[in-house]
Amino acid sequence: xxxxxxxxxxxxxxxxxxxxxxxxxxxxxxxxxxxxxxxxxxxxxxxxxxxxxxxxxxxxxxxxxxxxxxxxxxxxxxxxxxxxxxxxxx
Numbered sequence: 457x458x459x460x461x462x463x464x465x466x467x468x469x470x471x472x473x474x475x476x477x478x479x480x481x482x483x484x485x486x487x488x489x490x491x492x493x494x495x496x497x498x499x500x501x502x503x504x505x506x507x508x509x510x511x512x513x514x515x516x517x518x519x520x521x522x523x524x525x526x527x528x529x530x531x532x533x534x535x536x537x538x539x540x541x542x543x544x545x546x
Contacts, residue, residue, distance in 0.1 A: 458496035459519040461505060465489070467516035474517050477508040496522065 461481055463474075470488040480501055481493045497505045497519065509517045 458522055459502065459505065460494075460496050460522050461492045461509075462518055462520050463490050463492055464516045464518070467514050469514045469516075471513050473511050473513060474508045477511060478504050481505065482508070490517070 461478075468489060470484075470490075472484055472488050472490070474490050475482040475484045478501065481495075481497065483491045485491055505519060509519055
């Protein structure tokens with residue numbers, strides 16, 4: 457699981473604290489509003505991201521936990537065939 461930064465544009469008032477605390481993932485547009493990188497927060501920046509969220513004066517920044525879908529594995533029977541359903545035999 458990875459965290460991703462999100463900003464609520466309705467709540468954001470453009471203070472720019474997030475960009476000061478986390479310039480690796482947040483930049484400001486020409487009006488001073490944050491542009492958030494659309495990537496998971498790297499583990500090395502986790503603490504800084506949490507500090508930026510806590511310091512947001514408008515409470516507009518948050519970390520969202522995103523779950524990557526687990527790949528489904530299909531077990532194959534000998535010969536490369538899918539296994540027979542329980543109770544069914546050839």
